[in-house]
Amino acid sequence: MKMFDLTGRVAVVTGGNGGIGLGMAEGLAEAGAAVVVAGRNAEKNGAAVATLEAKGGRAIAIAVDVTDEASVKALMAEAEKAMGRIDILVNNAGINIRKRPEEYVLSEWMEVIQTNLTSAFLCSHAVHPAMKRAGAGKIINIGSMMSIFGAPFTSAYAASKGGIVQFSRALATAWAVDNIQVNAILPGWIDTALTRRAREQVRGMHERILSRTPAGRWGTPEDHAGIAVFLASAASDFVTGTAIPVDGGYSVQGV
Template identity: 35%
Template sequence: MSDQNVRLTISIDRLFGVYGKVVCISGSSRGLGKSLAGCFGQLGAKVVLSSHNAEELRQAEAELADKGADVAAIHANVRSHGDCKALVNGVIDHFGRIDVMICNAGIDIIRPAQTYDELEWDDIVDVNLRGYYYCAKFAAQAMLSQGGGSIIMTSSVASSLGIPGLAVYAASKGGINQLARTMAVEWATSGVRVNAIAPGYINNFMHGVHPDLDTPYQRRAMARTPMGRRGELSEYFGPYVFLASQAASFITGEILYVDGGYAAS
């Protein structure tokens, strides 16, 4: 390898590297969060898993540890202000700091807007919006005192598009976008960046979503996705790692759509 190529490799490692960063991910005992934890762990980050499901959390921690990741697990229900505070405090107690907070826990119930009951509304908003605020709030308190950090929120294409059957979910995700933008502006001069990633349809199904692909809802989703398919979990690694890395040091308050072209169609 030439000296020029060596210098380029070192530069790329500095730009996009997350080695040694402390990364906390809410909702990481399964699905996208668990996959992201595995990605960051393989790249040398120190990873903190979190979930309200204690059994799934233990299993996920064991799987990542078996693969050589430097991982810890903290049980937390993001519906609870106290749990979110304890989560961030636990990250700092274990690893000494928090560099990246990925607010990812989420639920959905697909049904006509006029049919949601009060408890369903409260549950979706409590997890998807209030929980994001709590986690970001406490992470930011630590990041502001340590001189910086990156907060990444998992939004959705439904945050800015009208998609039938997603009224409450869409409202919560639209709130996430505005939360990210406002926090980004408030903390920009203090080195704390806040961005959101808006997935389209992923080959993974969150709690409350039936995995049957042969339904009018699912067929419509694929018809509206220019790439004509769901995104694989691994196709989300790059965007999250990018926003966590030095390569995104001048990016804050942005909503990055990773959706196979859905939002552009």
């Protein structure tokens, strides 16, 4: 459908070299967008580009530290120079340090907040001029259902992802005048390297999640391709400031 066609558009995806980020990048590429894979690990970046190109997509990789303002500005400048424009930004880079709050030290707290939340500000701030020049833009911030629920081992992560939701709403109101739509995706329990480690660390987690999820399974990175295309395309031009769960019904299950 034409309204979902991203031909000629350019997307920058932070953390696009694996997991949910790569799943979204594949969806955007399949819809016609050229993709800039932005991440710290050059080897993973190259593998992600090869994956996208093998499926017929156009992609490049740019190394970036999303917690460093100069690195982020260089990313956006290089991406715009190489691709000619930037239409879509996916703020996906993120980490978690699983500890009870009393076990955290300040440096760990700041690492999670800076990687998950401050990076979204830095990347959005840096891309705004390009989108304003183009007269339009789409920003997709990756939150978490931990912005809805609480868990004893996610204090910093939950704070960062709750911040992502409110940051998305604030940007949506501020940049509507520039025809930039800003939305958040709230992944549920998705089968990634991060959650595999969580299952190793938290006894009974796998069984509890399956029993509560109406879909009866863990999500996959590919489950985020469609929502990414929707929020990046003309189909969502009047959708902004939202936070959309992608969780197989987990967040609406009452018992």
